[in-house]
Amino acid sequence: MPSLPTTYFDDVYRASNDPWSFETSPYEKAKYEATLAALSKNHYRNAFEIGCSIGVLSEMLTQRCDKLLAVDASELPLETARKRLAAYPQVTIRQMAIPNEFPDQQFDLILLSEVGYYLVLDDLKRARQLMIDHLEIGGHLLLVHWTPFVHDYPLTGDQVHEQFMEAAGEGKPLTHLSGQRTDKYRLDLFSRDQ
Structure with missing residues (x-):
């Protein structure tokens, strides 16, 4: 199975303007609140949100x-x-398919929310390295993913997070700062220390 192509998402959004009910779902609202609460800095200079969809979480991030x-x-x-x-x-809003496209700048916050499991493992590893390379020393990387199995996704949320956990620890580029799990999603915050 390859990474899900842009046409997959085009078809989903042709069928519905808000296919995952980002604007109305109590689950999404609670997850967004937990996402913002997990950020251990009150303010970031330059943030990168991968997979912004219709911009509900993006609007919340503008305050930070x-x-x-x-x-x-x-x-x-x-x-x-x-x-x-x-x-x-x-x-700034741009169409961009990670990892084949990636911005040429440094960030002090990168957010990968509900996107990583659309990639096959090799593409996720490339994306992980790009995120590490474009994260400032001391910057934060926040992952949030649905954990139940979805038959047409190449990876599960846990598989995505475990790939980043492998890049964390002594002598590795990332430090795992915090994590939490609910019955439906997993959230992990990392910093780049080297």
Whole structure:
């Protein structure tokens, strides 16, 4: 199975403007609140959100970031995100498919939320290295993923997080700062120390 292509997400968003109910779901609202609460710094200079979809979490992040680059593989949800975030001049929205595309700048926060399991293992490893390479020393990397098995996703949320755990520890580029698990999702915060 290859990584899920952009056309997969185009089809999902053609069927619904908000296919995962980001705007209305109590589960998503609680997860977003937990995501923001997990960030151990109150403020970030330059953040990168991978998989912003229609921009619900992006809008919440604007209160914590001087600059935010929000990207998604599909252009369709970005139309909604641009409208939602039009009042926030610090936000840049771009179509970008990770890991084949990656911004050429450094960030003090990278957020990978509900995206990693769309990639096959080799692509996830490439994405992980790109994130590490573009994370400032002392910067934070936050992962949040649904953990139940989904038949058409190449990986599970736990498999995604374990790949990043392998890059954490003594002599490795990442330090695991905190983690939590609910019955539906897992959240892990890392920092880059070298």
